[in-house]
Amino acid sequence: xxxxxxxxxxxxxxxxxxxxxxxxxxxxxxxxxxxxxxxxxxxxxxxxxxxxxxxxxxxxxxxxxxxxxxxxxxxxxxxxxxxxxxxxxxxxxxxxxxxxxxxxxxxxxxxxxxxxxxxxxxxxxxxxxxxxxxxxxxxxxxxxxxxxxxxxxxxxxxxxxxxxxxxxxxxxxxxxxxxxxxxxxxxxxxxxxxxxxxxxxxxxxxxxxxxxxxxxxxxxxxxxxxxxxxxxxxxxxxxxxxxxxxxxxxxxxxxxxxxxxxxxxxxxxxxxxxxxxxxxxxxxxxxxxxxxxxxxxxxxxxxxxxxxxxxxxxxxxxxxxxxxxxxxxxxxxxxxxxxxxxxxxxxx
Amino acid sequence: xxxxxxxxxxxxxxxxxxxxxxxxxxxxxxxxxxxxxxxxxxxxxxxxxxxxxxxxxxxxxxxxxxxxxxxxxxxxxxxxxxxxxxxxxxxxxxxxxxxxxxxxxxxxxxxxxxxxxxxxxxxxxxxxxxxxxxxxxxxxxxxxxxxxxxxxxxxxxxxxxxxxxxxxxxxxxxxxxxxxxxxxxxxxxxxxxxxxxxxxxxxxxxxxxxxxxxxxxxxxxxxxxxxxxxxxxxxxxxxxxxxxxxxxxxxxxxxxxxxxxxxxxxxxxxxxxxxxxxxxxxxxxxxxxxxxxxxxxxxxxxxxxxxxxxxxxxxxxxxxxxxxxxxxxxxxxxxxxxxxxxxxxxxxxxxxxxxxxxxxxxxxxxxxxxxxxxxxxxxxxxxxxxxxxxxxxxxxxxxxxxxxxxxxxxxxxxxxxxxxxxxxxxxxxxxxxxxxxxxxxxxxxxxxxxxxxxxxxxxxxxxxxxxxxxxxxxxxxxxxxxxxxxxxxxxxxxxxx
Numbered sequence: 001x002x003x004x005x006x007x008x009x010x011x012x013x014x015x016x017x018x019x020x021x022x023x024x025x026x027x028x029x030x031x032x033x034x035x036x037x038x039x040x041x042x043x044x045x046x047x048x049x050x051x052x053x054x055x056x057x058x059x060x061x062x063x064x065x066x067x068x069x070x071x072x073x074x075x076x077x078x079x080x081x082x083x084x085x086x087x088x089x090x091x092x093x094x095x096x097x098x099x100x101x102x103x104x105x106x107x108x109x110x111x112x113x114x115x116x117x118x119x120x121x122x123x124x125x126x127x128x129x130x131x132x133x134x135x136x137x138x139x140x141x142x143x144x145x146x147x148x149x150x151x152x153x154x155x156x157x158x159x160x161x162x163x164x165x166x167x168x169x170x171x172x173x174x175x176x177x178x179x180x181x182x183x184x185x186x187x188x189x190x191x192x193x194x195x196x197x198x199x200x201x202x203x204x205x206x207x208x209x210x211x212x213x214x215x216x217x218x219x220x221x222x223x224x225x226x227x228x229x230x231x232x233x234x235x236x237x238x239x240x241x242x243x244x245x246x247x248x249x250x251x252x253x254x255x256x257x258x259x260x261x262x263x264x265x266x267x268x269x270x271x272x273x274x275x276x277x278x279x280x281x282x283x284x285x286x287x288x289x290x291x292x293x294x295x296x297x298x299x300x301x302x303x304x305x306x307x308x309x310x311x312x313x314x315x316x317x318x319x320x321x322x323x324x325x326x327x328x329x330x331x332x333x334x335x336x337x338x339x340x341x342x343x344x345x346x347x348x
Numbered sequence: 349x350x351x352x353x354x355x356x357x358x359x360x361x362x363x364x365x366x367x368x369x370x371x372x373x374x375x376x377x378x379x380x381x382x383x384x385x386x387x388x389x390x391x392x393x394x395x396x397x398x399x400x401x402x403x404x405x406x407x408x409x410x411x412x413x414x415x416x417x418x419x420x421x422x423x424x425x426x427x428x429x430x431x432x433x434x435x436x437x438x439x440x441x442x443x444x445x446x447x448x449x450x451x452x453x454x455x456x457x458x459x460x461x462x463x464x465x466x467x468x469x470x471x472x473x474x475x476x477x478x479x480x481x482x483x484x485x486x487x488x489x490x491x492x493x494x495x496x497x498x499x500x501x502x503x504x505x506x507x508x509x510x511x512x513x514x515x516x517x518x519x520x521x522x523x524x525x526x527x528x529x530x531x532x533x534x535x536x537x538x539x540x541x542x543x544x545x546x547x548x549x550x551x552x553x554x555x556x557x558x559x560x561x562x563x564x565x566x567x568x569x570x571x572x573x574x575x576x577x578x579x580x581x582x583x584x585x586x587x588x589x590x591x592x593x594x595x596x597x598x599x600x601x602x603x604x605x606x607x608x609x610x611x612x613x614x615x616x617x618x619x620x621x622x623x624x625x626x627x628x629x630x631x632x633x634x635x636x637x638x639x640x641x642x643x644x645x646x647x648x649x650x651x652x653x654x655x656x657x658x659x660x661x662x663x664x665x666x667x668x669x670x671x672x673x674x675x676x677x678x679x680x681x682x683x684x685x686x687x688x689x690x691x692x693x694x695x696x697x698x699x700x701x702x703x704x705x706x707x708x709x710x711x712x713x714x715x716x717x718x719x720x721x722x723x724x725x726x727x728x729x730x731x732x733x734x735x736x737x738x739x740x741x742x743x744x745x746x747x748x749x750x751x752x753x754x755x756x757x758x759x760x761x762x763x764x765x766x767x768x769x770x771x772x773x774x775x776x777x778x779x780x781x782x783x784x785x786x787x788x789x790x791x792x793x794x795x796x797x798x799x800x801x802x803x804x805x806x807x808x809x810x811x812x813x814x815x816x817x818x819x820x821x822x823x824x825x826x827x828x829x830x831x832x833x834x835x836x837x838x839x840x841x842x843x844x845x
């Protein structure tokens with residue numbers, strides 16, 4: 001009996017360890033495809049090809065935007081045999097990404113480590129909460145764009161962005177903005193950018209951070225007035241006539257039955273846009289040949305049908321930028337954000 | 349499309365053989381994950397998402413829901429047997445479950461937990477089925493002032509949560525509050541009390557504290573008192589059978605706390621953990637013999653167990669009827685909806701009745717499966733207590749360490765776990781109760797945030813707390829709850845004289 005018990009405990013432990021380790025390898029079962037694809041590899045890229053399995057870091061916990069992007073991309077890349085090495089997704093969660101970035105900084109020079117990031121890699125260092133920013137890594141390719149939306153309750157007195165901003169110019173304190181993340185991060189800054197373009201005194205804007213989906217709740221029950229968030233977060237609420245969207249942050253109207261009814265700020269005369277881009281980075285000093293290899297693979301991914309499905313499921317938009325263009329874009333974006341944070345007194 | 353028709357569609361899906369298979373799979377994985385300290389439903393469901401890609405969405409979601417409530421069901425096992433909570437929603441179950449197991453009644457404790465969980469789960473599914481569409485408005489009725497008042501009400505019970513010195517209970521609670529302020533403050537975006545360490549920017553995970561204060565502290569205690577024969581090895585498991593008296597004692601708390609747990613579960617952000625604590629406190633408050641709580645009371649175990657399972661069903665109200673995820677686990681499930689090509693939101697019930705009602709209907713079967721799976725296993729699982737104490741202690745230690753590492757994959761958290769273990773042990777030595785610490789920690793964070801949100805919204809005027817009916821009622825209840833024990837003691841003194 002005792003032996004049996006010891007054995008079952010041992011098995012239990014083994015299972016547990018397997019469950020923990022399960023996060024690290026996503027696609028061991030894809031080895032079967034290897035033989036078909038070996039011939040293809042190396043053809044389209046005379047230079048560098050990966051010689052071992054690739055680690056893809058999501059600097060966040062399971063289930064969020066970065067994690068989903070990492071998992072879905074890794075799955076598409078291996079299942080569609082674009083890359084014939086295993087790609088394991090690893091979650092390095094914590095401190096709004098800073099834990100993951102610190103981990104990636106240690107991988108300097110590696111050609112088999114990638115990670116996903118978006119606007120926080122610019123904002124978090126500016127807020128003084130990460131030692132590392134995009135300058136400390138190698139931007140490889142951007143693949144996705146998300147846009148923000150400013151939503152109010154269906155029965156709110158404002159019907160467009162100008163009416164809201166007129167009220168805010170008169171008394172900025174009379175309106176409460178709610179977002180999921182803290183002041184100085186995306187939800188806050190995207191609203192501030194548009195308010196500034198419209199001439200509102202941005203230092204007096206009242207912003208509340210409500211995690212755990214509190215934002216939509218607070219606008220629905222009237223505790224707060226404006227919900228600053230991603231377009232995908234509000235589309236269904238608009239369809240159900242609970243919220244209305246005053247503006248989206250994109251350059252042009254978005255595609256989709258509901259999404260296309262959202263006016264842009266631009267068409268309302270406020271010349272500003274905000275994109276929550278999302279893409280892939282490698283560690284510092286990655287071999288330029290490897291960068292080129294991945295750049296091409298992500299281009300292939302971005303153009304693939306499999307990834308188009310993923311995009312449409314999540315309501316993401318296509319936005320491809322290669323390494324050089326991406327780097328330049330990031331530098332400019334950071335300068336812009338820096339000046340806003342400075343004005344708000346949030347720059348560290 | 350009538351609701352009845354929808355419900356029938358739901359049952360059709362849930363009772364198809366695939367439906368039954370996936371529910372079974374879900375609850376099995378869930379129970380297992382729940383029993384292991386640390387590893388919770390969030391990571392399990394997140395791992396499942398890519399696997400379910402391309403599957404029939406209803407079946408995939410039925411399975412994921414099964415993992416969720418299965419984990420809450422199974423989480424009590426390790427709380428009761430090892431004092432090491434399997435998931436955060438079952439911390440309160442160890443208050444009375446562990447003492448009961450130590451008294452040689454492990455079988456009974458597990459049976460009470462299983463039956464209370466089953467009852468809580470089933471009662472709440474009935475409520476969910478009948479009221480889900482109507483309850484959507486409840487889910488969004490709480491603004492920041494109401495949340496603040498709710499947390500305040502929970503906190504008024506700190507002194508009554510433990511026996512002995514009130515001052516020590518209050519000191520313990522204040523320390524819990526202080527620990528809750530560590531990390532990035534959401535209202536300003538600045539780090540507090542992090543001492544420049546990146547590891548502390550996210551604050552300290554609840555499970556690290558719970559495992560430290562309970563499991564590791566218990567391990568220290570057992571090691572220090574290894575020559576006393578009373579605790580540890582050679583334990584009797586005792587009979588599974590509940591006497592008529594037990595059943596009678598359970599029925600009250602189970603009925604009341606299933607309802608309370610369900611309502612708290614509906615509120616985004618509250619969830620199973622807070623529900624189980626508030627139910628425990630509420631039941632202790634109205635008990636005829638509150639002194640039995642914490643020493644292996646049947647009521648003290650049945651209340652949180654019914655409540656946390658009911659809260660889990662409650663959490664599906666905002667998720668399914670509004671597309672609002674109220675907790676980490678439901679947020680991950682929301683992601684799963686998207687991957688499977690569904691738009692969770694207020695239109696889900698109309699657009700995809702088979703998904704909406706299928707998930708709800710599957711919970712009936714899931715709860716029955718959980719009971720059938722768990723009850724016969726109790727004698728075998730409980731036998732873990734018969735292993736020699738040195739081996740048992742190392743097992744608890746190992747599971748706690750792996751469990752914490754599985755939350756964040758951070759070695760720093762392991763040091764924190766050990767630090768809280770030592771703190772917990774010292775607290776025990778000097779008779780500082782741990783439950784107020786834990787309660788202040790879980791309520792404190794949310795209380796502070798909702799207070800500050802309220803103050804921002806009202807431009808700093810405290811009157812916002814009394815303008816809203818819900819918060820007003822809750823504040824009045826808090827005052828009553830606070831003054832009731834004082835009034836009672838004055839009254840009983842008068843009676844004696």
